[in-house]
Amino acid sequence: MRSIILDTDIGSDVDDAMALAQLLGSPELDLVEVHTVYGDTRLRAQLARRYGVLAGRDLDVVPGVVEPLSGRKVWWAGHEGTLHDDLSHETISADSAPERLVARLREQPGELDVAAIGPLTNVAAALALEPQAAQWIRHLWVMGGSFGDDKSEHNFKSDDVAAQTVLGAGIPTTITGLEITQQVTIEAARLERIRAAGSLGAALGADIEQWWAYWSETWNVPHDPVAVLALSRPELFRFSEVGRVSIVVGGDGAGRSTFTADPAGSVRIVTGVDAERVAEEITARIVAAGTTYAVGRGEIDGDRT
Numbered sequence: 559m560r561s562i563i564l565d566t567d568i569g570s571d572v573d574d575a576m577a578l579a580q581l582l583g584s585p586e587l588d589l590v591e592v593h594t595v596y597g598d599t600r601l602r603a604q605l606a607r608r609y610g611v612l613a614g615r616d617l618d619v620v621p622g623v624v625e626p627l628s629g630r631k632v633w634w635a636g637h638e639g640t641l642h643d644d645l646s647h648e649t650i651s652a653d654s655a656p657e658r659l660v661a662r663l664r665e666q667p668g669e670l671d672v673a674a675i676g677p678l679t680n681v682a683a684a685l686a687l688e689p690q691a692a693q694w695i696r697h698l699w700v701m702g703g704s705f706g707d708d709k710s711e712h713n714f715k716s717d718d719v720a721a722q723t724v725l726g727a728g729i730p731t732t733i734t735g736l737e738i739t740q741q742v743t744i745e746a747a748r749l750e751r752i753r754a755a756g757s758l759g760a761a762l763g764a765d766i767e768q769w770w771a772y773w774s775e776t777w778n779v780p781h782d783p784v785a786v787l788a789l790s791r792p793e794l795f796r797f798s799e800v801g802r803v804s805i806v807v808g809g810d811g812a813g814r815s816t817f818t819a820d821p822a823g824s825v826r827i828v829t830g831v832d833a834e835r836v837a838e839e840i841t842a843r844i845v846a847a848g849t850t851y852a853v854g855r856g857e858i859d860g861d862r863t
Contacts (some may be wrong), residue, residue: 560671560696560789563662565655566714566782567596569605569638569677570760572769576744577675577782578606579762580840582613584790590662591618592672593655595680596716597632599624599706601648605639607648612758614851622655622680625715628812632812633716635772641764646719654685660767663694671789673699674724675782677713682720685727685834692727700725701785703803703815704736705827714805715813722805725825733803734828735815738795741833742784745777748841755845756852762844785841788828791839794831803827 566580568574581589594602598622603799611618626632639645649656652808661679664797672695681698684691700722702713714721725731753763759818770777789794801819806812817827 559586559588560736561590561669562671562673563590565593565595565674565680567604571636572765573782574675574782575762575765576780578609579847580783580843582615584592586790588775590609593620593622595622595676596773597634601639603650604645607650608642612761613847620651620653620655620658620759622730623683626677626679627682627719628717630716648743656681656687659684660688660691668696671697671737673786675701675785677717678724679717679748682723691727698729698731699785699789701782703733705817706737710751710813714832718807718813720803722807725803728824732788734788738828738831739781740779741782742837743777743832744780751841755848756857761849780840784836787836788841789854794832794836795828798826798829800826821861
């Protein structure tokens with residue numbers, strides 16, 4: 559079993575909530591705690607905590623850094639948490655995510671993976687507090703960047719300073735970029751399976767539909783679940799050799815990412831994906847997260863009263 563900390567900007571694009579649900583439905587992964595980053599991190603933490611409750615899990619959720627190190631304005635969709643009543647009742651940690659990350663890593667050096675699926679601000683702040691933390695992370699799994707084109711992906715663009723710092727710190731890292739995640743889609747048939755998966759599935763299904771309506775679409779790209787799945791199902795992916803990633807900081811090209819193979823480097827990127835099998839695995843794990851607790855509460859299999 560691998561132990562993992564999820565660092566997320568849950569609440570805007572629905573893919574963060576999907577990634578959290580996917581982790582909750584992955585029995586080979588021990589989700590140690592959840593850290594939130596970027597914007598209203600307290601609200602994001604309450605939303606992550608709520609998803610844990612819906613899955614019957616007592617998640618330790620820690621809010622993190624609000625403002626990107628880049629100084630760039632936070633993008634806020636405006637619908638974050640609006641479909642979830644009484645989020646203020648959810649109990650979250652009074653600690654700060656960077657400090658907690660350093661403490662966890664110090665306690666368990668080399669034993670914890672970190673999945674960073676939002677801007678890398680919390681991780682960069684943790685390294686500023688304790689540079690040695692870079693040596694304590696077992697492996698860093700990142701959703702970010704776009705390789706082989708001139709796109710500036712949201713996470714790296716939002717905090718290009720943090721991305722440059724973290725990806726240059728020598729941490730063993732796997733990055734899944736847009737050119738990979740955009741090959742995978744979640745459409746109506748899979749949404750219906752998710753929606754039927756107990757209270758968690760119903761809540762997540764509503765959030766997915768809200769995101770679809772925001773973009774006037776009937777599908778979405780599960781960027782973050784794809785990146786997280788590379789940890790637990792690596793056979794569904796292809797990976798580069800190790801190398802280095804450079805990030806453009808500032809200016810019109812802020813956040814653009816370039817990978818260069820280098821045996822002395824510490825970063826690899828995902829280069830291929832079995833898109834259909836990945837979409838199915840993501841869906842199945844989300845359904846497992848929702849149904850395991852739901853069956854215990856008599857919500858499905860004809861036991862609802």
